[in-house]
Amino acid sequence: MNSIRMMKKKKLLDLQCLPIVINPFIIILIFMMGSLPPTLSVSNYSVAKPNCIDRCGDVRIPFPFGTTPDCYESRSFFVTCNQTSHPGPKLYVKNSTIEITDISLDGQLTVLQYIARDCYAPNGTGDGNDPYISFADFTVNTTANKFTLVGCDAYAYINGRRLGNREYTTGCSAFCTDGDIPEDELEGPCTGLGCCELAYIPEDVWRVDIDLRSFTNYTKRSGFDNCSYAFLAEETVFNFSRQSVAKLKNVTQLPMVADWAIGNMTCEEAGKNSSDYACKSSNSKCYEPNSGSGYRCSCLEGYHGNPYLVQGCQDIDECKLSKCRYDCRNTNGNYTCLCPKGYHGDGQNCSPGDSGESFILKLVAGIAVAIILLLLVAFLLYWEHKKRSFNKMKQKFFLQNGGTLLQEKLHARGRSPESVKIFTSFELKKATDDFNDSMIVGQGGFGIVYKGLLPDNSIVAIKKSKYVDPNQVEQFINEVIVLSQVNHRNVVRLLGCCLETEVPLPVYEFISNGTLSSHIHNQARARFLSWDIRLKIAAEAAGVLSYLHSAAATPIIHRDVKSDNILLDHSFTAKVSDFGASRLVPLDHTQLSTVVQGTLGYLDPEYMQTNQLTEKSDVYSFGVVLLELLTGRRAIIFDKPEDEKNLANFFLSVLKQECLFQVLDDNISGDDRNTREQIMQVARLAQGCLNMKGDDRPSMKEVAMELEGLLHGGKHSWAQTGCNAEEMESLLAGGYNGISINGYGDSTSVGFDSLRNGFVSPMSGGR
Numbered sequence: 001m002n003s004i005r006m007m008k009k010k011k012l013l014d015l016q017c018l019p020i021v022i023n024p025f026i027i028i029l030i031f032m033m034g035s036l037p038p039t040l041s042v043s044n045y046s047v048a049k050p051n052c053i054d055r056c057g058d059v060r061i062p063f064p065f066g067t068t069p070d071c072y073e074s075r076s077f078f079v080t081c082n083q084t085s086h087p088g089p090k091l092y093v094k095n096s097t098i099e100i101t102d103i104s105l106d107g108q109l110t111v112l113q114y115i116a117r118d119c120y121a122p123n124g125t126g127d128g129n130d131p132y133i134s135f136a137d138f139t140v141n142t143t144a145n146k147f148t149l150v151g152c153d154a155y156a157y158i159n160g161r162r163l164g165n166r167e168y169t170t171g172c173s174a175f176c177t178d179g180d181i182p183e184d185e186l187e188g189p190c191t192g193l194g195c196c197e198l199a200y201i202p203e204d205v206w207r208v209d210i211d212l213r214s215f216t217n218y219t220k221r222s223g224f225d226n227c228s229y230a231f232l233a234e235e236t237v238f239n240f241s242r243q244s245v246a247k248l249k250n251v252t253q254l255p256m257v258a259d260w261a262i263g264n265m266t267c268e269e270a271g272k273n274s275s276d277y278a279c280k281s282s283n284s285k286c287y288e289p290n291s292g293s294g295y296r297c298s299c300l301e302g303y304h305g306n307p308y309l310v311q312g313c314q315d316i317d318e319c320k321l322s323k324c325r326y327d328c329r330n331t332n333g334n335y336t337c338l339c340p341k342g343y344h345g346d347g348q349n350c351s352p353g354d355s356g357e358s359f360i361l362k363l364v365a366g367i368a369v370a371i372i373l374l375l376l377v378a379f380l381l382y383w384e385h386k387k388r389s390f391n392k393m394k395q396k397f398f399l400q401n402g403g404t405l406l407q408e409k410l411h412a413r414g415r416s417p418e419s420v421k422i423f424t425s426f427e428l429k430k431a432t433d434d435f436n437d438s439m440i441v442g443q444g445g446f447g448i449v450y451k452g453l454l455p456d457n458s459i460v461a462i463k464k465s466k467y468v469d470p471n472q473v474e475q476f477i478n479e480v481i482v483l484s485q486v487n488h489r490n491v492v493r494l495l496g497c498c499l500e501t502e503v504p505l506p507v508y509e510f511i512s513n514g515t516l517s518s519h520i521h522n523q524a525r526a527r528f529l530s531w532d533i534r535l536k537i538a539a540e541a542a543g544v545l546s547y548l549h550s551a552a553a554t555p556i557i558h559r560d561v562k563s564d565n566i567l568l569d570h571s572f573t574a575k576v577s578d579f580g581a582s583r584l585v586p587l588d589h590t591q592l593s594t595v596v597q598g599t600l601g602y603l604d605p606e607y608m609q610t611n612q613l614t615e616k617s618d619v620y621s622f623g624v625v626l627l628e629l630l631t632g633r634r635a636i637i638f639d640k641p642e643d644e645k646n647l648a649n650f651f652l653s654v655l656k657q658e659c660l661f662q663v664l665d666d667n668i669s670g671d672d673r674n675t676r677e678q679i680m681q682v683a684r685l686a687q688g689c690l691n692m693k694g695d696d697r698p699s700m701k702e703v704a705m706e707l708e709g710l711l712h713g714g715k716h717s718w719a720q721t722g723c724n725a726e727e728m729e730s731l732l733a734g735g736y737n738g739i740s741i742n743g744y745g746d747s748t749s750v751g752f753d754s755l756r757n758g759f760v761s762p763m764s765g766g767r
Contacts, residue, residue: 045305045314047105056081057089062105063308064262064278073262073278073308076137098133099253105306107260107289107296108141110234112253116156116210119227120217132160132209135258139163139292140205144257146235147198148190149212150245151228152176157211158232163204163292171211172196174228195240201232203291208232232256261294270295281305283313283333302333326350394425394500401504406477420480421496423507428452428462428498435464442514447503451510459510460495465503475580476504482579485553490544492567492577511575516625517563520632520665527667531675533572534629534668538682539707540574541566545622546704548582549615555585557613561621562602562635563628583613601635601647606694616694619703623689626682627651632665648690655687678710 047062048054052071054061061081064073072078079100080092091100093111102110111133118128147170149156155173162168174196190197212230231238233254238244262278263270267286270277279286279297284307288295299305299313306312317335319328324337325348337347344359345351406420431452432439442449447465454460476497483494498505516537519525529537548556558565558579565578581597596608602624604617624635627647635647644650654663660683661676669675685706691697698706 045312046309047306047312049309053081056091059091059100059102061091062103062306063312065103077260093135093138098135101255105308106298108144108257109138109260110255110257113208113232113256114253115248115251116212116230117227118151118154118212118214118229120214121226126214126217128212130209130211132207133256134207136206138206138258138260139203140201140208140232141257141259142201142203142205142291144234145201145232147172147201147230147232148238149174149196149228149230150190150194150240150248151214152194153215154228154230155213155215156228156230158198158201158208158230159211160205160207160209162202163206166204168202168205170198170202172198190240194245199235259289259292261289261292261296263295264293265295267295279307280310281307281313283307283315300333302335324348397501398499401473401476401499401501406480406499420484420494421507423496423498423505425498425500427454428505428507431460432462452507461508461510463506463508473504476506478582479506479578479580482556482582482584485584486548486556486579488544488547490540490574490576492575508577511567511577512570513568513572515564516566516568516574517628517634519568520563520628521634526632526665529572529667531668531679535678535682535707535711537566537568537572537574538626538629539704539711541576541625542622542700542704542707544574544576545618546700549618549700555615557583557585557615558618558621559583559613560598560602561618561625562599563625564599566625585615599635604694605692614694615700616697619689619694619697619700622700622703623686623697624648626686626689630665630668630679630683630686631663632667633663652687652690655683681706681710 046054047060048066049063049071052061052063053067056067056079061067061079063071065077065079066072067079067081078094080095081089082092083089092098093100099112100109101112104110113133114129114131116129116131118126120126147156147158149172151174153175155171157169157171159167159169159171172192174190174192174194176194210230210232212228214228227249229248231254233256237254267288271286278295281297281299281303283300283303284297285300286295286297297307299307302316302318303313304316305314315330315332317330319330319335323335326340326343327338327347329336329338339345339347339350343350343352429435431454432450435450439450439452440448441451441461447463450462450464452460452462480494480497483491492511493509495507495509497507513519519529520534545558545561548558556579558576559581560578561576565576567575567577569575596603596611598604598607598621602621604620606620607613607617624647627633628635631647631651633647633650637645637647643653651663654660660680664679668679685698685703688696688698689703
């Protein structure tokens with residue numbers, strides 16, 4: 001705890017030297033022989049936190065100092081304002097008796113320190129004191145203070161403690177000649193004759209003790225003064241003279257300067273923790289004092305105020321200080337001197353002519369215009385280069401995606417290239433919100449299907465492949481050629497395509513209800529597929545295949561008939577899709593020799609063995625679709641026993657055992673006689689489609705007519721013939737037992753494309 005104490009020494013009980021206490025400010029004025037260095041006025045800005053006391057009497061209390069916990073930075077800066085002091089309020093360090101007369105934001109505060117006094121009577125009796133001052137959080141300033149001894153036949157010691165648990169001791173002595181001091185020696189500096197002084201105090205001093213003594217109890221020097229005085233005080237408050245020595249008799253305290261700083265960290269260390277960093281103003285900086293620990297803050301040049309407050313450092317309006325000879329323009333932290341209009345110069349020395357500012361403005365404006373023009377030219381050149389590069393890239397993709405091949409094939413088949421709409425990449429990006437994930441309606445190993453909205457408000461589906469595959473390009477061109485020749489209500493219409501992107505993007509009509517497979521193999525959705533709906537779907541799909549085989553301008557073999565390639569709209573109308581693997585069959589040919597391509601579980605076994613693709617290959621695949629509609633099972637189920645993995649084999653076995661109704665889908669109601677009879681007719685029709693030999697299978701036209709007849713309440717004669725036991729046995733005999741499944745995959749391919757009795761360019765693949 002800060003404390004100050006005056007220790008009295010009594011050398012004679014009946015004679016005491018009683019000091020007279022004078023107001024400290026009067027004392028300072030008495031001993032001030034010159035003016036103090038000018039300091040910055042703080043009257044124009046806030047020095048304390050809001051709602052905090054910023055003054056005690058005539059002493060300002062700037063933050064980090066304060067009288068309450070909310071108002072000071074830490075306990076080290078706690079001060080007390082005694083409002084009952086006479087003649088007015090006084091400010092003290094914490095709860096001590098160390099009075100503060102000034103607090104500077106430069107890191108100093110001025111306190112009052114007691115003077116050491118030693119007085120003797122002619123008979124040798126005397127009285128004196130040994131004052132000391134001790135700080136807990138501050139140190140004594142080493143340059144603003146000096147230690148002074150005034151008297152004759154006297155010596156004084158100043159000692160105490162420094163930071164780091166160190167001690168110090170120093171002192172001086174004063175003598176007189178012949179009992180008095182010559183008049184010419186009583187004016188000027190202390191030289192040891194009646195006065196001595198020490199101008200340097202050790203650094204980091206936090207406690208000061210003063211010990212004053214006489215060599216001969218002043219018995220030989222009473223003509224000068226019977227008292228000696230020693231004090232550590234601000235160097236400007238005392239100059240040695242006969243008058244000042246006489247006035248010391250009425251003085252008890254003199255001002256002393258102490259140093260303060262924030263904490264004990266360096267600026268670099270403190271800056272790492274922004275919450276505790278004391279330099280709060282954005283216009284402040286941190287610096288470290290020459291002595292002691294911790295750091296201080298100051299406003300940047302051109303600003304003044306309290307750097308320890310957020311808005312503490314305010315701009316100095318130098319123009320109000322008459323810094324310029326002519327015109328002045330104030331800026332944040334600075335100012336600019338200007339010449340009057342019609343003059344030029346640096347603002348202090350101006351001569352007639354265009355002002356420097358005008359010339360600079362013209363120069364800057366010219367440079368700015370030149371830069372803007374250069375940027376504009378560069379932008380136009382870049383844009384033109386980008387446009388050419390983009391057009392080259394679009395042309396490259398157009399050729400890479402078979403644009404020329406497509407035009408040639410359309411022309412060869414007597415179709416105008418304009419019959420297939422070519423969309424630009426910009427149109428499809430706009431339609432899909434730049435292929436936003438929110439527009440995805442389906443995805444798989446092949447790629448992603450996006451929903452798009454064209455400018456005419458029509459909704460389309462856009463298929464985007466994940467990988468660039470030359471085979472997919474051929475499949476895509478093949479599908480465009482096939483669909484350009486198809487016009488059927490139950491075929492998914494190809495509206496056009498985009499060839500300007502890395503992979504071709506086909507654009508189809510949007511079918512909202514997903515695939516047939518996603519319905520019949522999903523328990524939640526399958527319950528909405530009644531027998532009547534299933535029969536309708538089968539009839540519509542069969543009608544499409546019949547049209548492709550028999551009614552199209554050039555017969556078409558689909559080659560990948562499966563439930564995944566039959567889409568459903570909102571009314572469960574069937575739409576056959578994915579013609580990428582399809583083949584156009586010349587009118588004078590009945591079969592093609594091709595690479596085997598299709599999906600496991602749907603592949604025609606005769607096609608697998610001979611590589612000969614016929615219309616009856618689609619019939620077999622459609623028979624498997626009928627089985628899916630009847631049973632709700634998938635064409636291939638890997639986790640079933642060996643005899644149940646292949647749906648076609650399993651179903652024929654079930655028919656042989658006359659257990660048809662035990663394997664039907666639970667969602668098919670066969671309670672009434674008519675429905676049961678329709679189910680049996682469809683089962684026999686599927687059985688016929690699954691004959692080992694293609695010649696023994698019905699044509700798709702016959703299948704379509706049979707299903708149409710069942711749908712509208714009639715029967716077709718073909719189905720009534722049934723399949724006798726011998727035919728059933730032939731289906732299950734050792735000739736074909738289905739495909740052995742050893743792994744996961746969608747299709748298998750072997751052999752080469754060729755034609756019997758002619759040649760057709762190969763068009764393979766699928767969407």
